[in-house]
Amino acid sequence: MGSTVVLPKGVSYRYLEQMMGERGVPVDHSTIYRWVQRYAPEIEKRLRWHWRRPQSTSWRVDETYVKVRGQWTYLYRAVDKSGNTIDFYLSPTRNAKAAKRFLGKALNGLKYWEKPTVINTDKAATYAVALAELKQEGKCPEATVHRQVKYLNNVVEADHGKLKQLIRPVRGFKTLKTAYATIKGFEVMRALRKGQAAIFNLTDDVRGEARIVERAFGIRPNALTERRRVTRPVSRRPSNMRLITCNTRFSRPTRKFATEP
Template sequence: MILWAVRWYCKYGISYRELQEMLAERGVNVDHTTIYRWVQRYAPEMEKRLRWYWRNPTDRHSWHLDETYVKVNGKWAYLYRAVDQRGHILNFYLSSRRNTKSAYCFLAKIFNHVKKWQIPRVINTDKAPTYAGALSRLKREGKCPTDLERRQIKYKNNVIECDHGKLKRIIKATLGFKSMKTAYATIKGIKVMRARRKGQASSFYYGQTQAEVCLINRVFGI
């Protein structure tokens, strides 16, 4: 039941109190603060165990990088995100600042989780100058190909711009996060549920009707 609650919260954009009512209707009486603790404990674990099933990008044509805003402890934080040409999720990075250091950490995180042959020829970003400095540093350090091209054409990033809205609808139900730690843990769970919904692990479903439930149960040994 704990995994059901965590999965529902990260997938459907509901509040902890609404989820408490849903569970009560099914005969499970649990306080919303307990559900909060479940999400903080098991959302990152769920992402960790399912990451292998979908982590590698399959589209080498181009990646799309952009930032959006999330509220953390009453202040806006920057959520860096990356998807491939088909909208499949690559990774994310949460930062309190929007600067070259944050862009560097974000890009380094992506390159550290992919093989060299999976890196595309082109990455699309907005016109933020921070990416230029970050990419130059990564190329000097040998962490990305020197011939990697960066494009700054606005309409090219419609893929990720549209995806921001779908993600924000889920995050909106949280009414903001209390800390960067809790935001990061929750977004990890939301990320993996979004990846599942996009069919990024469909090759492991084996034709089962309740594929998502079966896969999660399998990785947790239930």
């Protein structure tokens, strides 16, 4: 049994418990929390091939703050110039080592033509150091331009705000592991909602997104999410009907115009 609910903004686990109870699915909010911790990283792993295909070689890289057990941690994120999610990484520190680890993760597994030609960041010196080291190691193309234009990062900063709408109702995380697991689920489902895996969707709504997850886990498709093939009945000739052959021959077409005699 499955239930699909479209939520424009983030909600708490207790609110989800109430909504599912109203729809005949009794479940405790702590169980929903355990589901997220168990399956969100697995969804991110299995669906990475579906959504993590950069549609542009112009990247916007920035970091935002996430509170874990009362302490600020740093969520590194990269999007393309259209706002499509490329990758993310949660780090307890904000330095050149963390920036290098994130950029190396974002570049890993990409084809040569998928790697960025331009990476735009803020004025933080850590990115310049990280990119220089990655170029020396051959993980980043030498021709990649590092640009530091503030207003060009408005795309990724606006995307931070939409992600924070989902994180805010959680009211803080207890450990870095649980925070990263939850954020993985948020990021992947937001990437699907952006249409980054639209080529795999059977429908242009949340049912298509659910179908992608079902296929990734080998779940039998729901009748509501599976596109049905309409078959028309084939009309057959009755056995007692005789076939009459026609021997009429048509004259060969001429090249004369209509006005000619």
